[in-house]
Amino acid sequence: MEFITHSPEETEALGERLGKILTPGTILAYRGDLGAGKTAFTRGLARGLGCRELVTSPTYTIVNEYLGGRLPLFHFDMYRLRSSDDLFDIGWDDYLERGGICAVEWSENVADAMEDPVMVTIEKTGENSRRITIERSEKNALTGL
Secondary structure (H helix, E strand, C coil): CEEEECCHHHHHHHHHHHHHHCCCCCEEEEECCCCCCHHHHHHHHHHHCCCCCCCCCCCCCCEEEECCCCCCEEEEECCCCCCHHHHHHCCHHHHHHCCCEEEEECHHHHHHHCCCCEEEEEEECCCCCEEEEEECCCCCCCCCC
């Protein structure tokens, strides 16, 4: 599925729509350059899950946890990780077992650790416009998006 957004608010709104239909254990593998809108998309995703906490980039913390919604949201930034071994060292399996949503920025750095993710590619097409492609996984049909 491909969507075009024309502002950060529209990017967040698309994330919110997705958050409302996700099921426990879903992994979202983000791809996109710096400043593409991955964190904005995640802010909307958190809202769609019912989370009202302030969503920020996990660049320096590796993972931010948001537990106030209908499902926990674990927002990862893999930019600084060298391999999936580093991901397992920070407890990736534990996060998967908690039944939440794992939203993974720079997912290409740890692609071999993610089983059947929903791919979310965000491309800048202008100053505020984005092309967002969402490719469903085999286990997650994304019905209703």
